Amino acid sequence: MTFGIADISRQVPIRQVGDGKLNSFFGYYNKTNFSVDDRFLLANRTPMFTGNLTGKEVAEVGYFDLQDGDRWHKLGETTAWNWQMGCQLQWVGSTGKIIYNTRATGASGPANVYPDFRSTVVDPASGESYELPLPIYVMAPNGAFALTLNYSRFIATHKTIGYLATEQEPELELAPEDDGVWRMDIATGKTELILSLRQLFDFQHVPSMDKAMHWITHMEVNPSGTRFLFIHRWTERPDDEFCYLHRLFTMNGDGSDLRLLEDTDHPLPQLEADYDPSQHGTFDYEKSIYQISHPLWKSDDEIIVWGPHDGEIHYQLYDDRSGAVTVIGRGILTENGHMTYGRDGRWMLSDTYPDDRTNQRALFLFDTHKDRRYDLGAFYTPSDLGKHNRCDLHPRWSRSNNMVCIDSVHEGSRQMYLLDISGVRERL
Template sequence: MSRSPSDEPCPVKRIGRDPGHHFFGYYDKTNWGAQDRLLLGHRVADRDFELTPETVAEIGYYEMADDSIFHVIGSTTAWNWQMGSQLQWLDATAGQRLIYNVRAEGELYPGFGSVIHDLETGESRLLQTPISVAAPNGRYAVTVDYQRLYITHRTIGYVGENGPKRDLPLCPDDDGIHRVDLETGETQMLISYAGLKALDHRPSMDKAIHWVSHIEINPSSDRILFLHRWTERVEDETCFLHRLITMNPDGSDVRILECSDHPLPQLAEDFDPTQVGTFDYEKSEYQISHPLWRDDRQVIVWGPHDGSIHYHLYEDADDGQVTIIGKGILTENGHMTYSPVDTRWLLTDTYPDPVTNERVLILFDVDNNVRHDVGSFYADPALTKDNRCDLHPRWSQDGQRVCIDSMHQHERQMYEIDVSSIVNS
């Protein structure tokens, strides 16, 4: 059987009943912590609005035994609708320390830093560097320039106090991916944009602006993956070109797992980028997106390989094996993660259907090649690329529940979904 609606109900429950709008952000970090007793999130004043450098999001958590109260522990003005403030646990099992981005003087990237907060002591410590993702071992994080991202991929960047950065160098040799020591705050550049351009150079890179996104660290904290992207037209995401790359935490042993360099007719002078729909880019046949480690040596990603686009599982090795996941069943780009307790189960979602505006939450049984549609959630078509609300599903630590962000009830809220009837079958 290739596709099945859930035979058992999967109860959906809104988290919290306090005033305001709540969300967590991206799919790649779980907001569940302390044996699933705590749930991290952001609280904002309204469900959608234009962000400015002064726009505040409160940082806090819910006690899942009593989910009516959002416990505020801080606030930030360094955030966006897609990834929030990069709020994440530094020790999800213990659920004691967390980190999030803020505006600060900033040593590496002026204007931005991060805060480490200890829930047990109530103490906070400021780092003069923002972070993208913290290693599971809690010792280091990796980061890039969020003001550069605001120009190249606005939905995941931060605007500076004085507005967008102008005259960005296309491919500098003094900026790139940095490693941050979470104890000392010291930074080290792992690879520069110029270094990436020189790595298996492609002619399409010559006039393009370069950046890095979707950085992820494997469970053992000894390999890093990221997307290297470049384009001559940042206004049109269908013009983005992509490479999936891995490396060691010191910048050594760099491997290109996939490259989707291809001709771009959209660069013709008479092409109108305003005619590109909000989700056209996410449905491109050349898109490489949403990579994540399945384990220490395998990476799942939505992208093309050997001329066709699927969910692909890559071995992190030179000339490593590439396997299609859900061929003919999982046919759309989504935000996917494997269950933390059983990699038989792959969790993902879809972008809104162009007719119904419904997005589907999916559990895929990898062993038996069966798709379970857990639920369908309406997405307001009036939302823009910048302030949309993707489901971004995130597993609980015990693999029995899922947390999503959604606006299907006309507010931006977090929801808990019990999937135990499926995963325990």
């Protein structure tokens, strides 16, 4: 065992979900794909293993029944998806309904915003469904409302998580008043713009914002649904992630009480005319000392994030009320990952990006009481998948916290895997 790290992978049973005839994946780490009783597992399925998406590729939407031999239940199809986040498929609170993003076929939503995309709510028990006027980005834990962003703006700034337009990509202003964060009521479909990009442009403005494209990403709602967090990013060179600048914010669910927790505005030598962005590897940006990424609520008032503070980059735990910051896993957790806390707040689940030498991604639990990391496994990823087609592990807790679900390509196709951690958690 190296300092603070133990390999317990041989003690953790792992199995592939489903028959593997199609490629199966869920996407992001910030929500569980397990039903409230841990029986059903949401997923997307496609015959493609990898490939650049054009907006015409169809993905199946549905769930596996883990108590019936992983039998697949198809609920619908969509062309509004990507490899990183899927179609934002998720459970609607504890209702048993699901919601996912779809491509528009009828009249558009709010004027000049999201003309191409919608979301669909399905009740698996009855088969009934209805369409909402906007796509979703994140759901409130109780399923009452969703927050959303402009997926066409992601195509211009962070293509990995965007959806291509049905016809032609829209022309985007740098920081408009009519684009930003929208709130949508799930029962009624009522929509409201609660924060504009122009408001962020004006909030504690710095000169690097003047000629930059602005966007919002990594939105998350706190457990009680009262506040949400997000990252505000801006850049003059959207094709080079090393030119991204970041601010971490929180605010109330109606757009009030905006709080700036971290600002990484800094000089950018990458903007010089002779700078060559090709000198960087695929995942070098994820290891940037200036990056704020993957923030998530630990509680109503605490936020875990990978990012810099006081000149050091770590897993940082922010207090939303006081602004106090605590380093998590100093000297042990030394690289970026996709982290979430278990229900008791003691265990943190996370992963790493591929090792430059072995192309292995690590999956681990971190015991915040003992400051010890327990590696659950290492998973190979082909080095030629690239950024847009990659398959991050994106680990997700089951509701009971006895299982972990990951997406992985270590066996030659894109599949979901279940790891049983009930035994090791009891022993540790």
